[in-house]
Amino acid sequence: MGKVLRQTHCILEVHDARIPFSGRNINLIKRLVSNKPIILLLNKSDLISADLRPLIRSQLMNKMHEIGVHLEDILFMDSIAANAKQAGYSHQFLTTILQSVERMMIDEANFMNEEKGHNLLVMGIPNVGKSTIINRMRNVYLNKAGKATIVGSKAGVTKAVLERIKICDHPHKLYLFDTPGILQPSFENDPNQEQFMRCALCGTISDEVIGKELIADYLLYWLNKHQLFDYVEFLGLTSPTNDINEALTHAAIKFNQFRPFLNLETGVQEQKPNYKPLAEKFIGEFRKGNFGRLSLDIDELK
Numbered sequence: 172m173g174k175v176l177r178q179t180h181c182i183l184e185v186h187d188a189r190i191p192f193s194g195r196n197i198n199l200i201k202r203l204v205s206n207k208p209i210i211l212l213l214n215k216s217d218l219i220s221a222d223l224r225p226l227i228r229s230q231l232m233n234k235m236h237e238i239g240v241h242l243e244d245i246l247f248m249d250s251i252a253a254n255a256k257q258a259g260y261s262h263q264f265l266t267t268i269l270q271s272v273e274r275m276m277i278d279e280a281n282f283m284n285e286e287k288g289h290n291l292l293v294m295g296i297p298n299v300g301k302s303t304i305i306n307r308m309r310n311v312y313l314n315k316a317g318k319a320t321i322v323g324s325k326a327g328v329t330k331a332v333l334e335r336i337k338i339c340d341h342p343h344k345l346y347l348f349d350t351p352g353i354l355q356p357s358f359e360n361d362p363n364q365e366q367f368m369r370c371a372l373c374g375t376i377s378d379e380v381i382g383k384e385l386i387a388d389y390l391l392y393w394l395n396k397h398q399l400f401d402y403v404e405f406l407g408l409t410s411p412t413n414d415i416n417e418a419l420t421h422a423a424i425k426f427n428q429f430r431p432f433l434n435l436e437t438g439v440q441e442q443k444p445n446y447k448p449l450a451e452k453f454i455g456e457f458r459k460g461n462f463g464r465l466s467l468d469i470d471e472l473k
């Protein structure tokens with residue numbers, strides 16, 4: 172990373188737009204990048220309400236300013252939208268990057284070498300869409316189809332710092348380094364571990380680490396707290412509940428998902444709700460955005 176950082180002219184920090192305040196490892200970023208320009212990309216913004224964007228933007232800018240980190244810009248990306256402009260991959264995005272790099276050039280006169288091109292480094296916690304962004308930039312700005320770097324729905328898909336991936340030729344050559352989710356999510360002032368659970372809900376921490384049932388329990392708590400009751404029908408309930416076991420038991424009936432177990436007292440084979448895949452189904456429904464465009468950090472927005 173150190174070697175890559177020395178050759179980097181601009182950092183693209185990627186984070187999940189559903190959790191703009193949770194899990195960003197800003198102190199580590201601050202230490203690693205020193206004076207390099209940072210552009211924050213809030214990805215997966217298709218999953219939050221567009222109305223919240225200006226508020227999130229201004230609050231984050233202020234927060235970063237307070238801790239002495241200058242952000243060049245904050246951009247909302249929907250990297251899987253079919254239309255490139257709608258996805259956030261406009262000419263303006265490229266211009267923002269080039270302007271940031273140029274400012275760096277003025278600061279460090281001989282730092283740039285036009286022949287070798289400019290290097291960008293994509294950083295962020297796992298599963299926020301770093302590889303997707305690189306592939307999309309290459310696709311839009313270099314007009315290359317296919318994937319140069321691997322994408323996956325689970326945390327930890329990218330395993331090593333890869334080769335430079337070219338993403339643009341004109342007006343300058345731009346290269347990107349993909350990184351694995353090397354930044355661990357960071358939690359400060361998180362006494363109830365809510366930020367931690369929100370990160371888990373967004374898949375930035377492997378589900379296996381926390382356990383799917385526990386993540387489902389937090390999702391149920393969060394939906395109830397915000398009076399969002401679409402889950403009632405989805406889980407086959409008749410009314411809201413705070414009890415995840417009750418919720419998943421109803422879901423077991425609806426989806427006919429039971430597993431056999433031997434009752435040692437009676438010696439009879441019985442059926443039990445198969446909680447794990449049911450919890451996964453419930454979490455999956457949230458992750459697809461089917462309970463609405465939900466901003467998990469909404470209570471922290473003033």
Ligand SMILES: Nc1nc2c(ncn2[C@@H]2O[C@H](COP(=O)(O)OP(=O)(O)OP(=O)(O)O)[C@@H](O)[C@H]2O)c(=O)[nH]1
Pocket residue numbers: 214215216217218248249250251252295296297298299300301302303304321322323324325326327328329330350351352353
């Ligand atoms: N809804 C939505 N999903 C996205 C978006 N961008 C990426 N994804 C999905 O998020 C998942 C993770 O994407 P990756 O690009 O592999 O994420 P990463 O940050 O490179 O992950 P690691 O390499 O594991 O750290 C994949 O299932 C993507 O399809 C987006 O803008 N919106």
Ligand SMILES: [Mg+2]
Pocket residue numbers: 301302303321322328329350351352
């Ligand atoms: Mg990746």
